[in-house]
Amino acid sequence: MHLLATYSLTSLAFSSLIVCVACDPGPANLIPSQQGANTDADDEISLTDALMPNEDYTAPGRWCRKCWAPKPERTHHCSICGRCVLKMDHHCPWLGSTCIGHRTYPAFVHFLCSVTLLATYIAIISISALLDAFHNPFLVHEFTPVHELRLAFAGIVFSLVIGSFACYHLYLISYPHLCCCAIFLHYRRLVIHSPIHRFSPN
Incomplete structure (x- = not known):
């Protein structure tokens, strides 16, 4: 027993x-349709949402100046990994030095x-x-x-x-x-x- x-x-x-x-903890260009059916509205964050025609890409939090790429909502740039991670929680050095994300x-x-x-x-x-x-x-x-x-x-x-x-x-x-x-x-x-x-x- x-x-x-x-x-x-x-x-x-x-x-x-x-x-x-x-x-992969979650690429910043993750499209929900590629992940399968998902009814959670908070998870439906795609690259299209960050590329709205009237969006100001110079506004903070909408464009990553380090990756030089669109930055969807709740995406953070990891300075250790050198990339943006969707819904990044933290960078964990104990788990193979990887990020914990979406x-x-x-x-x-x-x-x-x-x-x-x-x-x-x-x-x-x-x-x-x-x-x-x-x-x-x-x-x-x-x-x-x-x-x-x-x-x-x-x-x-x-x-x-x-x-x-x-x-x-x-x-x-x-x-x-x-x-x-x-x-x-x-x-x-x-x-x-x-x-x-x-x-x-x-």
Whole structure:
């Protein structure tokens, strides 16, 4: 039973990791018809929307001066990858130094949740085995408590770190914000409410 649960969570985490690393996060010229039927109005962002006849391409956020290409709504330029990513959430150096965007964000959240559940499950099993080893010291190997203690510590650390990150992204999903947008809004609120900004002449 424990092996089945562990292997299942591990396979879910690895499959999500492969999607995040192997798939394109979202080209800026992505057309929804190429992605199949999609009823979500927020996902229907195409290059045509950025090329409206009366659009001012010199306006901020509509034209990328680095890529020198149209910049659809909620598209951000990644300075590390050197390209624009549709619905870019953030650049993740831990997942092969790739961006998390329109195509890979669901798999990224799934990966965080799977790793959190796996780490929590391993921590619970290790703590249970560690308690059994102390209650019945003659029924286990002498190095078993050491291994179980290491596994329990690693499981607790991963569940807290990755779990907090997963909870943060689940919170962002409840509001239509990306990670980079949420950080920008938080920074702007800090600047607006700062005493320096209030008493500045501008």
